[in-house]
Amino acid sequence: MSAARRNPLNSAAAHAALLAYVAIALFPVFVIVINSFKDRRSIFREPLALPDAESFSLIGYQTVLKQGDFFLYFQNSFIVTVASLFFILLFGAMAAFALAEYRFRGNMLMGLYLALGIMIPIRIGTVAILEMMVATNLVNTLWALILVYTAQGLPLAVFILSEFMRQVSDDLKNAGRIDGLSEYTIFLRLVLPLVRPALATVAVFNMIPIWNDLWFPLILAPAEETKTLTLGSQVFIGQFVTDWNAVLSALSMAILPVMGLYVIFSRQLIRGITSGAVK
Amino acid sequence: MTALVLKDVCKSFGAVDVLRNIDLTVEDGEFVVFVGPSGCGKSTLLRVIAGLEDATSGDVEIAGARVNAVPPAKRGIAMVFQSYALYPHLTVKENMALALKQEGTPRDVIAARVAEATRMLELGPYLDRRPADLSGGQRQRVAIGRAVVRQPKLFLFDEPLSNLDASLRMATRIEIAALHRSLSAAMIYVTHDQTEAMTLADKIVVLRDGRVEQIGSPMELYNNPANRFVAGFLGAPAMNFLDAATLGGPGGATLGIRPEHLRVTDAGRIKGTVAHVENLGGDTNIIVETGAGERVTVRVFGQYPCTVGRSAALDFDDADAFLFDAAGARLVAEPA
Numbered sequence: 001m002s003a004a005r006r007n008p009l010n011s012a013a014a015h016a017a018l019l020a021y022v023a024i025a026l027f028p029v030f031v032i033v034i035n036s037f038k039d040r041r042s043i044f045r046e047p048l049a050l051p052d053a054e055s056f057s058l059i060g061y062q063t064v065l066k067q068g069d070f071f072l073y074f075q076n077s078f079i080v081t082v083a084s085l086f087f088i089l090l091f092g093a094m095a096a097f098a099l100a101e102y103r104f105r106g107n108m109l110m111g112l113y114l115a116l117g118i119m120i121p122i123r124i125g126t127v128a129i130l131e132m133m134v135a136t137n138l139v140n141t142l143w144a145l146i147l148v149y150t151a152q153g154l155p156l157a158v159f160i161l162s163e164f165m166r167q168v169s170d171d172l173k174n175a176g177r178i179d180g181l182s183e184y185t186i187f188l189r190l191v192l193p194l195v196r197p198a199l200a201t202v203a204v205f206n207m208i209p210i211w212n213d214l215w216f217p218l219i220l221a222p223a224e225e226t227k228t229l230t231l232g233s234q235v236f237i238g239q240f241v242t243d244w245n246a247v248l249s250a251l252s253m254a255i256l257p258v259m260g261l262y263v264i265f266s267r268q269l270i271r272g273i274t275s276g277a278v279k
Numbered sequence: 280m281t282a283l284v285l286k287d288v289c290k291s292f293g294a295v296d297v298l299r300n301i302d303l304t305v306e307d308g309e310f311v312v313f314v315g316p317s318g319c320g321k322s323t324l325l326r327v328i329a330g331l332e333d334a335t336s337g338d339v340e341i342a343g344a345r346v347n348a349v350p351p352a353k354r355g356i357a358m359v360f361q362s363y364a365l366y367p368h369l370t371v372k373e374n375m376a377l378a379l380k381q382e383g384t385p386r387d388v389i390a391a392r393v394a395e396a397t398r399m400l401e402l403g404p405y406l407d408r409r410p411a412d413l414s415g416g417q418r419q420r421v422a423i424g425r426a427v428v429r430q431p432k433l434f435l436f437d438e439p440l441s442n443l444d445a446s447l448r449m450a451t452r453i454e455i456a457a458l459h460r461s462l463s464a465a466m467i468y469v470t471h472d473q474t475e476a477m478t479l480a481d482k483i484v485v486l487r488d489g490r491v492e493q494i495g496s497p498m499e500l501y502n503n504p505a506n507r508f509v510a511g512f513l514g515a516p517a518m519n520f521l522d523a524a525t526l527g528g529p530g531g532a533t534l535g536i537r538p539e540h541l542r543v544t545d546a547g548r549i550k551g552t553v554a555h556v557e558n559l560g561g562d563t564n565i566i567v568e569t570g571a572g573e574r575v576t577v578r579v580f581g582q583y584p585c586t587v588g589r590s591a592a593l594d595f596d597d598a599d600a601f602l603f604d605a606a607g608a609r610l611v612a613e614p615a
Contacts (some may be wrong), residue, residue: 066399100573171437174331180352180381193368 029255036060060245064253067246069224073232078257080142081210082226084149085203091150092157093165093195097187098252099158100165101173111162117155122148123215130273133220140223148216153206161203164198165191200269204262211258211263229254280343281393282433282465283328288337290320290327290489293392297323298489301337305433305482308463314476314512321469325435328467330354338547342432352435353380357426361438364424365410370405391430395517396424399423399458417449423458434466440475452478471600473513477501507607510535516564516576521549523602525571532610533603538564538578540599547594549575556585567591 034050035043043057049055064070099111122129129148130139138144168191169210176186192199217231236246283305290298301559305311313321326332328339330351336595339346346354357378364384365374375396379389396526397403410418419439421464426434436455440448456479459466470476476483477497485492485500485508493505497513504510510518516538523532526548543565551569563583585591602610 169364171360171362172366174326174329174351175360175364175425176366177331177357178329178351178356179378181377189368190366225305247530 003112020170032248033252036252060249063246063251064120070232073227073229076142077211077229081207083146084153084210085206086154087150088157088206089199089203092154093161093192095158096161096165097191099162099232114155114158122152126219130219140221140226142226145216145218149210156205157202160202161195161198164195166196171212197269200265203265207258207261280307281305282342285338286333287336288327288339290323290332290335295487296489301491303484305465305467307465310466310479310481311484312476313469313482313484313486314473317471319486320489321486322437325437325469326469329358329435331357355431355436356433357429358435358437359422359426359439361441363422365418365421367410370407370409371402371421374421377426378429381427389432392428396427415443416451419443419451432464434464436466436468438470447581453480473515477513485512499547506609507533507535507603510601516578519575521573521590528602531605533599535603536595536599538576541577541593541595543577544594545592547592549593552590553585556587558582
């Protein structure tokens with residue numbers, strides 16, 4: 001280990017920098033959460049004060065929970081996010097395996113074509129997407145969102161995963177072939193577990209934008225029964241009056257599931273990193 | 280019966296010819312070593328035999344049957360890789376049993392074969408561990424065990440010792456030789472290390488640029504190399520090559536002489552100064568720089584006091600020398 005890393009002063013400075021970053025990153029979340037537990041007047045009078053006996057109020061949560069459809073929105077968001085992630089990882093890994101593993105004509109062009117999507121925002125095609133969804137009767141279904149998000153996430157997934165899959169030892173895959181494993185078994189049992197950190201990375205990258213997206217839910221699935229959480233929370237934001245208690249409470253609750261998913265993926269991520277380092 | 284026949288095998292990746300017209304026969308129970316510098320195509324040839332690559336043209340026959348279109352798992356072969364290639368999620372026992380399970384072998388047969396391989400390779404204490412918990416040498420033994428349990432007609436080894444340290448390499452080399460004696464199966468072994476080739480092989484195949492340079496027993500190749508490349512590749516330290524004209528030979532030819540065939544005398548034909556001395560204890564390598572700027576290695580048995588910078592004269596018996604023409608081919612008619 002280098003002398004610079006052993007020096008306690010340097011170590012303290014590094015930790016100070018990291019702690020400062022954490023404080024800056026968490027501050028807005030912190031403000032949202034504390035204010036969601038305060039009554040309306042206290043939110044505006046002292047936005048940074050912690051809720052005390054006088055200002056504590058659950059009125060926001062009561063409003064949100066009384067709004068009967070809120071759990072449905074939650075469920076919709078969850079279904080869309082999890083299903084999209086599943087398809088992104090499944091199809092992304094399959095395409096990446098083919099690109100990394102097999103020599104075929106046009107392999108390189110196919111890889112470039114798939115990577116092109118990283119540079120072109122999918123929202124440019126919104127009108128065409130909407131026309132397609134209308135033509136296929138998918139408007140106001142969760143499938144419309146799942147399909148769009150899968151398409152949106154695939155380019156980066158293919159790009160990252162194929163790079164990682166190229167690093168998986170050829171010998172290992174060949175040993176599997178000699179032992180009579182099918183290509184599917186090699187893909188599922190040998191290669192996928194070894195690129196698990198990359199899968200977790202792709203999942204985390206895609207999860208937050210999908211969960212937070214307002215654009216496509218608003219255009220493709222604005223119906224009451226398919227509203228997502230972000231879209232549903234908009235009912236509390238009016239042109240003239242905004243129910244801040246309800247908005248802050250809804251946002252506080254919206255953080256929880258996505259945080260749960262993140263914890264699951266990040267544990268995979270860390271496990272992947274350490275298992276590689278100890279080897 | 281023959282274990283393997285290669286007929287006119289060629290392999291090219293696009294415009295690059297990696298293997299050119301390889302013909303080879305491996306008898307049952309024979310230990311054949313493919314040796315050559317890196318990039319000579321030896322690993323590709325092994326992968327063609329295994330079925331991991333398709334030959335561009337030519338035939339591969341294993342145990343009398345043409346296997347060009349047979350998948351690797353059904354060719355009756357087993358392979359040991361340089362990087363061990365153990366399945367990280369399976370224990371040692373499961374690693375060895377996997378191929379048999381895939382073939383649908385009855386459970387009691389699998390257990391018996393795994394037990395036999397475990398005994399042979401002394402893997403008993405590690406059976407329930409995962410590859411990550413084993414040392415390099417242990418992993419390579421598991422990889423060999425995984426090959427042994429299949430009872431293949433043909434073993435393929437792809438530089439199996441390259442990742443081991445020197446002492447372990449020698450121990451494992453002896454283990455592989457013992458394994459070959461006890462199994463009496465044909466083995467093909469790829470290496471770039473000429474010591475492994477010389478010590479293990481019944482038959483050495485020297486490859487260069489995708490072509491077979493010479494095939495023969497280790498001593499045949501050592502005593503009677505077909506060309507300058509084979510002469511220079513086998514033997515350590517390598518053979519010395521000198522301009523034959525300066526030593527009374529034909530012009531344009533190169534004279535090759537092995538370091539152990541040179542001796543230090545008072546009045547030798549090669550004169551120069553000692554540039555470096557390597558004392559190995561058992562023997563001594565003296566590097567002499569001649570007047571023409573050529574470096575000649577002399578190998579003297581035992582310990583030999585010698586100082587850098589003193590002048591030295593070297594001599595040799597003409598019977599020990601080889602002559603090569605400018606293109607590298609042997610000049611003298613080969614003695615019977």
